[in-house]
Amino acid sequence: MTESVRSVAMDVDLSALRHNLAVVRELSGDREVIASIKANAYGFGAVGVSRALVDAGVRKLWTGNVDEAIALRDAGIDAEILLFGGIEPQQVADVLRHDFQPTIFDEVGLDMLAEAGMAAGRRVPVWVKVDAGLGRFGVALGGAADFVEQVALRDGIDLRGVYSHLPFGSADGANWARERSARFNAVIDELGARGVAIPTTQLWGSSGVLAGLPDASSAVCVGHALFGLSPLEAGVGVHSELRPLIRSLSAPILQVGGSGVEGGGYGAGGNGLAATLGIGLADGIAKAKHGEAEVIIGGRRVPVRGFTLEYLMVDASDAASAEPFDAALIIGTAGDASVTLDDWAKWTGVSPLEVMMALSDRMPVRYVDG
Template sequence: MLELPRPRKSKKQSNRTDRYRAWAEINLSHLKHNVEELKRRLPKDCRIMAVVKANAYGHGSVPIAQKLQSIGINSYAVAEVSEGIALRKAGIQGEILILGFTSPWQFADLCRYDLTQTVLNADYAMTLNQYGKKIKVHVKIDTGMGRLGENVDQVERILSIYRQPHLIVTGTYSHFSVPDSDLKEDIAFTNEQINRFYRLVHVIQSNGFDTGRLHLQSSYGILHYPHLRCDMARPGIALYGAIDVVKDNDESSVSLLPVLSLRARVIMVKRVPAGSSIGYGRLYRTTQDSIIATVSIGYADGIPRCLFEQGGHVLVKGQRVAIAGNICMDQMMIDVTHVEHVEEGDIVTLIGQDGDCRITAEEVAVRCHTIPNEWLTGIGSRVDRVYVN
């Protein structure tokens, strides 16, 4: 018969950082390392524009931007105006580019907080210009992504953007759609995006207009097309080390470190007999007398419910343990039968290192048929962010 571990004494618990129910450890030294690695891969005169949208991919936009500013980064990209305002109010200096749509009723904030707006197309440029005050902008060109930007073939419409008297163009850019693919047809498509962009840049400049700083590469663009003639590159997920990196065995290879680890605590341990069902739907059944631990994190904190169905694991005391049953809103259960002396208060690692074992954001994303970007940005506001060096 399995014995249930004795509860810890409160004095012992007080020696640990048990103030957190669930928390993400953000390693700022790893962030600095990743910036240096990406810079090393790029041409020396190519600057980093750090993408810190969506709360810096779940890492905390203000602390991340503050760290980046302290190591010399002075360009940032966010999705919308409120994200830019939050950075300005936190004292972040330099250029802050709004990548998405800004409503005309927010144009005053662009000026008030010295934010740079993306021009989505020629019609949007006219709307911005009609505001009647000088607004800094980057012009977005659609070279094949099919999302935002004036189509690269619409040369006259694009030139009309640069003629708007109240728009101060400080940059021109585009976005790749398949820079991570090694398929021959996708590589050809990306190269055509590159060629289309530079042909257009030549036309714009030949007409006497200043394109400002040019930028094309996001994270995978930096990894797979590092030597483009650009003034800036826009790493997002690569900054946070949650990306498959290039393994090319030469001096241009890059080694990125994960910035975020996600942890929670065991809040209850119980012994159950063989044949017991665990969780909603009774989908997990014990095949032997077992020890089940309940953990203080759930899908409201961003843990994908499908993780159980896809055979997901967590780490406890340096060992992989199976998720036991459907993940609940605020808790999840794990089967710790084979782990010795699991007790209330023990740390459970969902992303990160524990002893010799490691679970990466990429592993969880692949298991759940998604990408690390979605998984990390879904980590909820109830999860405390703890910044460490």
């Protein structure tokens, strides 16, 4: 986003990112950690996060589309950039120009990239996605070994790896993923028996790593866990060792006082001291559906009474010392008062990741360290 003159900002803690990377590395043993920074690094800012990860020794970044990948190159990031999903014909030139590593899963993609590689007098680095059961992209298990062998032998193509994705959140999901992983591993074993060299194999993401599932692959690809977001239910896998990346999300108090917090058509209303904050739905702050959302003013949690496009109306009766242009914490800690990403997930009825992804690109991100 362009530089903002609003005093709304989200402070992201890069030391927490490095801590979470260290946790993932410890859990992954000697496997390479590939960082998933798709969707603007899960809302934390792909460029800033990628720089920190590369500085910490991450060599491969996996992103969701070509536009995001180009933005990383334009920012001077020279790590290997892998592309989830398929690419379109008009994107091939950029893939070659920036040395991206796209995913293929059918002969359409294989032919398109092989022809481009031969025309350019080079081999295009590619990864093959195997659909081990999720149903989102990938060559079917039954034909995977034949297809990967075809890719490995194709002129104009440089096979860099074979991967799959088996996300889950529950103990039952872990059992499903364990069974499907055996089928993926059987494909890799079959390719080994045929003498097909695969530089990198990757199966588990955050779910498998945090749940400690057995892994025969040479790499893991992790997103959630790097950002302090566990996809697992309570009681499944590792949670407590991860640290949240959001140090704070703050917004200014624009007015204190007025005619009371009636709320009108925008919220529940109330009779206390009104305060209006300079942040709203357009910034990705969702309306509470379960219980009453709260923010922190003057070291105290106070209830949100109304949500509008640009503003939140709160009852500041318990923070009577609040003055215009003081900062209110939408997420953060002040003294004994704390509001977390998990709190907003509970109030809005979605996951913490969905709360993050709802934050709009109007939200400036500031990186802090330590």
